[in-house]
Amino acid sequence: NKLKITLDGIKINNVPMDIFRKDINEYNIDILSGDVVNVEPIVSTPFTATVSGTNPRIIDVKWNDVVVNTYTVNITNVELNLSAIIINNSPISDFNSNTFNYVYNIAEGESIPTINGVYASDKLDIEIFNTTDISTKSYIKVGFDGREVFYYITYNVVSLSLSNIYVNGVAIDNFSPSIYEYNVSIASMAIIPTVTFNSSPALS
DSSP, X not given: OOOSOOEEEEEETTEEXXXXXXXXXXXXXXXXXXXXXXXXXXXXXXXXXXXXXXXXXXXXEEETTEEEEEEEEEEEEEOOSEEEEEETTEEOTTOOTTOOEEEEEEETTOOOOOXXXXXXXXXXXXXXXXXXXXXXXXXXXXXXXXXXXXXXXXEEEEOOOOSEEEETTEEOTTOOTTOOOOOOOOSOSSSOOOEEEEOSSOOO
């Protein structure tokens, strides 16, 4: 029969697990993705212990080379990033979890938008700062196990005005961004005129 009390503890990367109980044989741990995981059993003589497997890690406790108890350590890799950034309820189209700085255009006079994030794991610590000053950045801080990354949003105020209007490729005389109506003479209406414009940044 397997003995019930055999290990004295389990170390994860040289740190004893504070949740360890001798009569609990299965544990779940969260590790930052990419980190090396060292699982070390703490055992007293006359027992010995061996660790095998990658995930889960299996700890076999032995007495005279006979397995008398087994412990299992399940490892969950936690990604220290976001899955998406949401601005005014719409995801950033060019979002990449490894890109940490974004520029977001807002129309002149428009309110500063609210940001949020879609999190890669519920194990992450999240802090969101929505700026009220257009000259400062909003950010989302993502933390886990003492480490953190920041996603920054810088706002660029865009004027919703044109720099010029063209009719059949010819610029309108006396164009002004503050004037919104023009009368243009053309040679013939047999062909519908083509109207184009310039703006910076490009508007549609």
